[in-house]
Amino acid sequence: MVSNELYIEQDGPIATLIINRPEKRNAFTLAMFERLTTILEEIENDPSIKVLLVRGVDESAFASGADISEFMDNRFSVEKAKHYNDKALEGIDKLTRFKKPTIAVIRSFAIGGGLELANACDFRFASEDSRLGITASRVGIVYNLASTKRLVDIIGPAKAKELLFTSKLISAKESQEIGLVHYIYSGETVLDEATAFASLISSRSSVANNGMKQVIRAILDGANEEDEELSNLILESFHSEDYIEGINAFLEKRKPNFN
Numbered sequence: 001m002v003s004n005e006l007y008i009e010q011d012g013p014i015a016t017l018i019i020n021r022p023e024k025r026n027a028f029t030l031a032m033f034e035r036l037t038t039i040l041e042e043i044e045n046d047p048s049i050k051v052l053l054v055r056g057v058d059e060s061a062f063a064s065g066a067d068i069s070e071f072m073d074n075r076f077s078v079e080k081a082k083h084y085n086d087k088a089l090e091g092i093d094k095l096t097r098f099k100k101p102t103i104a105v106i107r108s109f110a111i112g113g114g115l116e117l118a119n120a121c122d123f124r125f126a127s128e129d130s131r132l133g134i135t136a137s138r139v140g141i142v143y144n145l146a147s148t149k150r151l152v153d154i155i156g157p158a159k160a161k162e163l164l165f166t167s168k169l170i171s172a173k174e175s176q177e178i179g180l181v182h183y184i185y186s187g188e189t190v191l192d193e194a195t196a197f198a199s200l201i202s203s204r205s206s207v208a209n210n211g212m213k214q215v216i217r218a219i220l221d222g223a224n225e226e227d228e229e230l231s232n233l234i235l236e237s238f239h240s241e242d243y244i245e246g247i248n249a250f251l252e253k254r255k256p257n258f259n
Contacts (some may be wrong), residue, residue, distance in 0.1 A: 013050035025064035055105035065111035065112025095120040127187040133169035205242040
């Protein structure tokens, strides 16, 4: 069943990861978190894919978090909770460190683990009727450090505390005001707008975009200087096929055609 609950569609250089549990507002099961890591590894290694969209299968939700109905079986002891958390965080971290640009397309709800998933993407597009939040304080759990840091990096410590301490859901408009959401559109147009944005990114050099994403990731991880890996990444771009095409296109006064 999990293969149908989480699957990929591809349209040229753009892949879409679709969350398909509308009857549960796309709540994630443990099996889905485990599948997430595998899917992302497959996409990351596919050179034909330049950009990844993440969305719910319909307008019912982006994702409403982890499936609480599993908690009594999978998170009701320290050992089981650790196993569950490790698998969930592995999938979320894989998306955070995904080497290609990523865009979350939020409809209706992005709550708890669903908001974690959206926050792991580079950009967040939301429909006007979306509601976002993290409800850990309603169920008595302490949120993990990695996802809390990501939230703090995005909206700052004061707003992060407000969301976490109150468990309130905020509107798309307020989410945009605090930096949680980048773009807001109607429910009818948000996917089209996100896809157009993905198409623009995919028309640019993947060598440049993927490399710059790794540089920004290093900065977010606390780097102040280039290590050997980053230095090599930057220097190698100067003899890539994309660099040759970009320079030739500039000299010939035409649009570059990056593979």
